[in-house]
Amino acid sequence: SGEATDKTVNSAAGNETSNESSASSDILYIGMTNAPASFNVINTADIAGRWVQRFMYDSLLTMPTTTTFEPGLADSFETEDDQNFTIKLNEKAVWSDGTPVTADDVVFTLNYIANPEVETARGTNIAMLEGTTAAGKLEEGLTEIPDLVAVDDKTVTLKTKNPVDPAYIKEFLGFELMMLPKHIVESIPAKEYGNSDACNNPTVTSGPYTFVQYQNGSYVELAANPDYYKGEPELKKVFIKIMNGTNLVTEFQSGGIHMAAGGGIGVVPVQDLDILRNDPNIQVDANPGFNSQFMLINNTKYNQKLRQALAYGINRQLIVDNLLKGEGEVLSSVYALASPYMNEDLKPIEYNPEKAKELLAESGFDTSQEIKLIVPIGNKVREQSANLIEQDLEAIGLKVTQTTLDFPTVMATVKTHDFDMCLMGFGYTVEPDMSTYYASTGSMNFGQINDAHLDELIEKGTSLTSFEERKAVYDEFQQYMQDNTFILGLYSDYQIAAKNKILNGGITSYWSGSLADIQNWNLNGAQ
């Protein structure tokens, strides 16, 4: 369209590959493969939704890398005893309606989450605070969280049940929770917040961008917040377009998007990655990430020897080399590559079918039994890997049949433990505690792992507060996990960050924290 190209004339992006969409140099177009389910900051489980929320809502802290915290709404987040924390809020921080962000807002948000009436998915983020249950709800008889105090307009103090690793509370409470505007939310009945306009079409937010509109399933439109306390963002508008993986490639090539959302919600299909790599305008980075693929094993059916046999018997390197095109690594144990707690000394079990056969024989497993391998649909590489895994297992003498199922069905199946083996991907956090997945009581312990020593290690890991002490415990934990192969880590794919080179900014190595400096992003990058 003529009109659009006129606007291109002055723009730095005026090269022939960028067509109409990159017309204006202050509009950022992002491609995302998952549609955001909702903008409810206290009750969203989906990553896409939470990622979009970050544009609009601020958390107390930002987290540019896995180990560093920087000020967000909070200028500081201090403790002396690992139990009592003092949070000082930014003086300039205001809500987009002009009201200052105050200590009351913070206290309100935390209490709101703890309120039994309020439906939330974020209970766990405050469950370390005194006066809350394991689910993060107020203990019986309480009406608000004790020791959570707004000392003055811009200072909050709070206290945890036990001493905690500061990094843990900073990540969970400081970084993962986004703050709600009290003056807006308090007037809405607690049960109806999720359905309210204030939640779904948020107008009062504190982040770098304000919400303009969400066209369901199509795009989210955001506008720069001129009053942002870190300074008005350079990119005046952001459009987050929803598309499928293949379209990320075509949109990159046609100039329709500047970056892919990355992180599991905007990933360029690995088989098409070369197309982008060969495109001079596009920059593709691959970083270790937190998303990993596993094979769940039903521990009640398969003993340690057999599980180990699986580890030896599956040629995981082949999967990484061919299906992932080398864009990932074989997992040594359960921690993802990007985790600071990763046990660097632990090497993955090498592919060794002979060893596998030996172990299999030792395990006493009746190989005439049919093993049902459940494969959730939706991840092409994983589906293909299942075919290789099946061949490998048959090569060592097992009988495998695959069943592909859609995700809800897979969930229903693994929850009832009605499976033998199942491929599944997990996206971990920096915090190394994995009790939900592997503790015998964990809600996501689909493989029915029940090992006293493991429980003990998990327990120990959470009770410590310094990184070094914890790392030692978790190193052992990883070793133990590998030795027993309660679950078989297959591979961890690299986080692919793809962007047009004109974009200064974009996804960084720690994906969740990528938006920390979004106000400084611009489209004046090199061509």
Added chain:
Amino acid sequence: MEISSKLRFADLANNHGYEVIENINANKEGSYFKTIAGRFAKNKVAMLSLILFILLILAAVLAPVISPYPPNKTVGNFEAAPDREFRLGTDEIGRDVLSRLIYGARVSLIVSMGSVAIYVVIGTTLGLISGYFGGITDAAIMRITEVFMSYPYFMVILVLVSLIGPSIWTVTFVLGFLGWPPLCRLIRGQVLYIKTIDFISAAKATGYSTSSILFKQILPNVLSIILVNATFGIANAILTEASLSFLGMGVRPPAASWGNMLANAQSLTVLSMQPWRWVPAGIIILAAVLVVNFIGDGLRDAVEGETK
């Protein structure tokens, strides 16, 4: 030529002229089916199609004998272009495309032919009944088609499969039992006016039972519509099977079908740079559908005595 000498009265009892005719009859005394087969054989396109179709079925049946490699095993490099060893190249995990194509015929042919056969039977029967009887019967059947046409297809399939369990027969039956409403309505539409033509009255007067009127008198007149619907149904079923397999019903993954071979190749890179991964499957589907279409046409022409 001596005309005059033959200007004598002939002996009519000795009918010279009829000998030749008797000869023609001798050829035709054969059964009705022979007649039709004979006519069909005269249609070159149809015959060629029939031969191809038989070859296709033979290939499916003899897959273990004729396919160069096991279909589900990694036997070569990943995504390798066709060469002497792998005539049609290999797929994303190094399986031989040709062998998969041959084995895929089994699934695709069973599913497509099976499901189309089922829904043609249901759709035709209900369509005939609906159009012919009219009134309440018609209304009731039409409402049922509406109900069937309203549900989200995949949802229904999901439920059915969770109830029956996945297998290629399930796909066949599910596609068969869900696919009939459009055909039913098409046939009903035709029957609505065919039944006003006098030959239906004539059939009634002859004493044909209602079912014979439906299946012996009206059916031949809606055959062309059924054929169109069925040939397209076959293409559809082959492709739908692929998406169903993705949902976990139908063929279990390593097994090949033409549809899932195509669906697996669904990527920009494959489309633009690895034609061997989708062109053969695409062509064989097209060929199968065309072949079925020409056989159908030929058969109809033979039954209806149409000459080309």
Added chain:
Amino acid sequence: MEESKILEVKDLAISFKTFEGEVSAVRGVTFDLHKGETLAIVGESGSGKSVSTKAINRILPKKNTFIKSGEIIFEDKDLLKISEKEMQGIRGKDIAMIFQDPMTSLNPTMKIGRQIAESIIVHQHENKENAIKRAVELLDMVGIKNPEKSSNLYPHQFSGGMRQRVMIAMALACHPKIIIADEPTTALDVTIQAQILDLMNELKDKLNTSILFITHDLGVVAQMADRVAVMYAGKIVEIGTVDEIFYNPQHPYTWGLLASMPSADIEGHDLYNINGSPPNLLCVPKGDPFAPRNEYALEIDFEEEPEMFKVSDTHYAATWLLHPNAPKVTPPIEVMRRREKFLNLKMKEVI
């Protein structure tokens, strides 16, 4: 007489391809039609009457029809050679046709009035309104009651006879030079039939229209025709003026036809009929196809088809019986009776 010829069919031969083989439906038909004359074609059913007349208008199914030979000269043009476009201008305007099967020959989804009006619009360049008005007049002319209302009905609401009249109205619409009427009155009762025949005669007298009239009703032939052609097995076996055919028939098949009709004194007895079945045109036997059914067949009939023998300037018949050396035969009584009448007629003329 030559110059008044409007249509000349020469040696027309047509076959159809079927699965059984080639059906030779018309095997060399030659006749001409003069301006203002009515030529009736009678003959065995299946003898190719409809096919040869359809050929004139070129409306045989393209798919399996082969015109093997022949010329159809209309106004100095060979209709078999001119372009389809030129033919369109002739159909309906110069040569109109009334089809044998009125039930299926009308478009079931178009109102009667419009179907008649259509050709008026095309050939006479009338506007729609006037054309419909004309159509209503025509309906009235062919004796349809309530023509105004009827023109708004659809064919299925009409009885067989009414549809036939619609077909007739349609053919008359553009005052064609030739009307080919293929059994136009078979579905009509005699009063309406008489009315229609009068109408056609009127038109013929007024506009000098020529009519090619196919019928099985010899009464109608007697009433309408100037000349008569008798067809058998794809050929014309006898042709002559109406009096010549009715009172001095020469071909044994014509004899059979005339004798087959119920007459006053026949009551209680079987009707005379020609034995045997008509020949199969799939494989026309050697010789005269009528021979096997012909009581008067000569030996040569089984070997050679007879040529057309001239009886008078206007009368020809294809039978070996007319060969000067052929034995003399006595036709059926009914024919003898007719011959007597013929002699009387001639006498009258002479006197």
Added chain:
Amino acid sequence: MGLVQNKNVILSVRNLNQYYNEGKKNEVRAINNISFDIYKGETLGLVGESGSGKSTTGRAILKLSDITSGSIIFDGKDITKIDGRKETLKFRKSMQMIFQDPYASLNPKISVMDIIGGALDVHKMTNSRKERTERVYELLEVVGLSKDYAFRYPKEFSGGQCQRVGIARALAVKPDFIIADEAISALDVSIQAQVVNLLKSLKKSRDLTYLFIAHDLSMVKYISDRIAVMNAGRILELAPSDELYRMPLHPYTESLLSAMPTPYPDDERSRHRIYYDKKYHTYDDETKVKLNQIAPGHYVYCHEDEIKHYVKKYKQLNK
């Protein structure tokens, strides 16, 4: 001649009405309160204006349409009460129709072999495929068609050939009663003669009964024992056939007969016709108008007051 000795009524129609589009603006009273009987073994000719309801009458008798009112008793049974496959089959076997339109009444997608063979199958009249084929050939020959045509389709036939297939189909099941709706009008005279002879001989040998609908009055006269004349949904006159020709009473009948063409060109040139004036059957008070007997077996549709007039006319003609 003409009167039937055996006076067994096989079909009795009483006060039959058949309306199309009943109650709507475009209501057509195709049959308007007609009554008549047909005796076993006789031929009743039905002539009349086209569109007068002849075919409709035939269809009603054959139970092809749901009649509006009235009763039709065939062989002692009310046909509307016929129910069940067995009874229906019996009824169908005993009554057949030859349809007026040879093309429309043949299924275009079925070969002649199966059109006729189908009828045989329905009534299980043959035991083997071979016998069936033989029988079809036989029937084709009976109606004057070459058996080589057996595998052809209706569109490959001329009108008359189609009509003959229709006749063969009706004859195939050996019915007792045949409704022949313009059965022979599409045939050439020699085949007409053949078919008529056949119908007649069947009538004699198998005691067949016919309702013979036709326009060709000479043929109707030849074949019928009695003739009914219809006009506008009513029977105007019903009489033994030679009587009707000799002594037509109703003016419509007179006009019909006067329009009957003869195969004598010279006569035709000098014929004069009687025109029928419609006012004869437009009566103000319909209740007093009905089919009245004027002489034994001779009925005329008229007003009570007109009876005298007709009786007088009858006597005059009967000299």
Added chain:
Amino acid sequence: MKKYIIKRILIFIPVLFMISIGAFLIVNLAPGNPVDMYVSPDMTVEQIQATKEALGLNDPLIVQYAKWVTNIMRGNLGFSFSSRIPVSTILSQRVGPTLLLMSISLVVAYALAIPLGILSAKKQNSIVDYVVTGLSFTGISLPSFFLGLGLIYVFAVQLKWLPTGGTKLLGVDGGIADKLRHLILPVIVLATQFAANMIRYARSSMIDVYNENYMRTAVAKGLKPMQILKDHGVRNALIPIITVIGADIPKIVGGAIVTEQIFQWPGIGSLMVASINSRDYPVLMAITMISAVAVLVANILVDIMYAVVDPRIKFS
């Protein structure tokens, strides 16, 4: 006729009711639980229970259905499980694009297919016929994901003539021309599918009509081939064509799933897939009901069209 339509519309209600019961069962019988889709791994069992409670999933099915029906009667379609946005809001954003895309595709498809089918019938067994036949079979054998991807690759990526997807330019106002440019490729893909189907029906139906005697009558009248086709042929061939159209219209709801996804078209189809994947019952129910209404309306229209087109068919 009016009476007939009213009658049909009255039958609507019980039928919709039936459909809704069936749909409710199907939706609820599908394996998998919506709550699983809306919880994050770190939620505890109690939290999950609370979510379940909040969604009303703990009630017996009958109660859930009754609630749903009463809400529907009040015109309340409920809230989406996953986004908690009113279903009506979601639908209002999704129905428009779908209707636009589908209606244009159908019109384009029919505008091409019906003439082509008729042409193919007219020239039966000629080269033209074989080409058209071949095209239509290719159209049906070519899955839309391939066609779509191929078109994007050629026209958007290589030639850069057309946008890769979406309904319009974001951030700049491109006007109607821009919207049309965005429609071209998805319309081609969808129209191909519909047209491929229609061509065959139009052809077969037209062939039947060409064999009818009244077509011969029309020729004998001296009408031009076009006129014969238009006034005599097409109308009589319409019955199957109308039926096919009637069967196509309901596909507005679920017929464009793949196309919508390939072209980032925010329509009902992709919403349905997303809702199935997240077992979003209220949205699924709403979509089913929309699809049911589409089916019912299409069928009424078809039946009325039958009677309009063919006077022999009566309303009953």
